[in-house]
Amino acid sequence: MFTLSALVADTSLELRVLVPGGPGALDEPVAWVHNTELPDPSAYVQNKELVLTNGLWSAQVTAAEFVANVKRARAAGIVFGLRVETPHTPEDLVRACAEAELPLLEIAQAVPFTAISHSVSALYTEQRQQDLIGMVRRGDALATAISRGAGASGVLRVLTKDHDLPLAVVDRMGRLLATTGARLDEEQLRTVAAGLARRPPALELDLGTSLAALYPVGAVGDIDAALICLRPLSGLAPAEHEALEQAARFLSLEVAKQQAVQAIEMRFAGELLEMVLSGGRAAEVAGRLRTFGVDPAGPLAVCAVALAEEAATPHGLAQVIGDFLAAEGVPAVVAGGTQDVVTVLTWRRPQPDLSMLAERLVKAVDKRFPGGRPVAGLGGLAPHAAELRRPLMQSREACRVLRRSRTGPAVRGFAELGTHRLLLGLVDPGTLRSFSHDLLASLREHDARRGGDLEPTLRAFLDHDGQWATTAAALHIHVNTLRNRLAKAAELTGRDVNRTEDRVDLFLALAIDAMT
Template identity: 70%
Template sequence: MFTLESLVANASLRLKVLLPGPEGAMDEPVAWVHNTELPDPSAYVRERELVLTNGLWAGQVSAARFVAGVRRARAAGIVFGLRAETPVTPPDLVDACRDAGLPLLEIAPEVPFTAISQAVSALYADQRRESLAGTVRRGDALATAISRGAGVSGVLAVLRRDHDLPLAVVDRMGRTLAAAGTELDDAQARTVAAGLARRPPALELDLGGVTAALFLVGAVGDVDAALVCLRPLSTLGAAEREALEQAGRFLSLEVAKQQAVQAIEMRFAGELLDMVLSGGTRAGEVAGRLRAFGVDPSEPLAVCALTFTDPHPATPPGPVGGRGEVASTGLAGEQGPVASTGLAEAVGDFFGGAGIPAVVIGGTHDVVVVFAWRDADSELPPLAQRLLAAVERRFPGRRAVAGLGGVAPYAARLRQPLLHAREACRVLRRSRTGPVVRSFAELGTHRLLLGLVDQETLHGFAHDLLTPLRDHDARRGGDLERTLRAFLDHDGHWADTAAALHVHVNTLRNRLTKVADLTGRDVGRTEDRVDMFLALAIDAMD
């Protein structure tokens, strides 16, 4: 756009300012010029257009009526063209413009209105050329920043050379990948992630009293992140929007590049499990693969397996933007339903932040992490608790569990800790309650055995045994199931069980006799008592 001041500065137009209008009006942007002699041009003049007129309407309406129409159209001002019949601008027009607060300019008779149109066209052409040149320069700078590995931060730095805007890049996992001119807190970042999860994604959000515009960043059609500008969309100029949209496209290239790297690392890390589990000749490759991820294979190595216990719709994996440090932290890619929730990324971020060299591998049912460990074995459970706390902060409302497999003295001894960690994790995953961190050694033998049996068969067994008790309790308002649980919890001690239930021992005997009648299992027989114990244990599993 141009301004009235820029037109006046063009000496060839020979414009004279009769009324500058309100303060700053001469410097306000003007949309275009409009030549009219209509008595009421308000229906045809667009907002912020400059009205050019010779006053041929004067025989039909007063100057005040004409100016009122121009004012209703919210025009930028009036240029009155002098001619032989009107060698000076009519005083009533001057008075009407003064009363309306409208800028009024005068153009000499020798200068046609087309000269103004041509000057405006030239201004627009110059501005367009300058804008295109700026876009090309900025594109070159963005491409250079990305090619040199500057990543997301480099893109923001290029943007802020031309536009002093508060900017941040947030991925759909709620992580701030980079920021410039502002800082987002965790709550604001989570709000952005929630906005990206909408369908369609949000383009403007309230971040705790601050309105922010979102420019979407994606790779291969998905929305992976947002370039966040802490300004409302309505306050951003055309040049600013164009720059932000251009930066968003370059950020998409960065995300695509990082996702390609992550895909390679996913396969590279995933092969590590095969090497460890297969043994034989491939076991010799384990040490080299660990070194590639910055993990010393000659040092003690711990293994932990994690997963979510609750069913939850898988959310798309977060972007990899700004993850050039993957090799040093040992974060590998993700695959499968569990990995697609972003659990592997959360685990990788935890170990990277703790400065612990690690390899994180996302699988179909769990996420396995192999990491350097020089502390005592007793310190592993507290570490796992801190890890789960970090995961829960990333995924509020989700229940995660961790199985510990112990510590291998060096890489060649990793197979057993790996198997133990995954088995402990599998057992914990099937439990709706109870501890969230357990080592293989801490799990009861019966839990490990149950984990090896087909789940449909197990639940069928538990259902058949417990249903008669539950039906009886539902019909009679009884406590047979609760009584059985209490008896087994108290290791079959009659007096202790009766005291815990606040009933007489004879009442307890009558209830357990009824249990035997309904189930065909007598709590006095070890074999039957084991069946009842297992049925209740299975019932507590998913």
């Protein structure tokens, strides 16, 4: 767009400013010019157009009425063309424009309105050429930045050379990939991630402190990140908007490149786990571990992570785990599966420290996947790569048990889990639920019908290892009352707590109920 100041600067037009309008009005963008002699041109004049007139409307309306009509159309201003009949701009028109703070320019008799149109066309052409040259130059700079591995930060540096804007790049997991002049807290990053998850994704978000414009960055048919500008869309100039859109397209190339690298790494990691499980190709396993920076000759730990509330591994979980371990300075191989994500890592510290690391990892995952209830199973330490198979299987089994437990710790090692839990983890869940329900149903019906406490009493008795006096004291009842309740439970379930095999059945039924 051009400005009134730019037109006045063109001496060939012989324009004179009679009324400058409001503050900065002469430097406001002008959309186009509109020649009219209608008494009320408001239905035809577009926003920010410059009205050209010779004043032929003066026989039908006053200057104040004409100016009011032009003002209502939100025009950029008025150019009054002098002619033989009106060698001077009418004073009432000057007065009306001054009162309305509408710019008024005067053009000499010798200069036709077409000269203004030609000048505007030339300004538009020149500006468009400059914009195209700038776009080509910026495109070359963006391509160079990406080809040289500058990444998202390099793209932002190119943008800020031309435009002073607060910018950031955030992926759909809510991670800050790059920033310049913009600060986003954790809550704002989550807001951006939620906006990208919409279908279609949000193009503007309220981040609390300000509105932010979002330029989605897609790769392989999906939206994986966004270029964020901490300005509302309405506050961006057309040139800024075009530059941000161009940068977002180049960021798509960068994201696609990163995804390709990650896909290759994941495939290699997955193949590595298959090699370990097969028990062969020890030399190749060692070689692949070295590729990921993991020493195959040193002590190795295995950790399996999953979300208990998710049926399958969510997109991005492996990336979150990899980023966490990289930040911790722990060399690791991270392999994503359909049910869990397995990590093989170098571990030369005491084994208790591994549980502490896993606890921090679970908290980091919970931040990225709130409500998913992440759990982590740990296998024993392997002295070297050739002994990885056992801890790998143990970590995944421990993780599977933790996923099926509704309560309890989020991190456990294989050796810390009760043997019965590991055995139950090998049985079909439907079969287990059926066994637990059938055994406890009559007990629960009795309690529901009579407001009894048979099930809580049975749980307390088993929790206190079958000790009558201790259980009675914990329940604040007499031992004879305890005996009567458990006798009734035996009558209803057909299982007597005084017999070992019956007590095992009751114990397992209650354990299954807690797990499912």
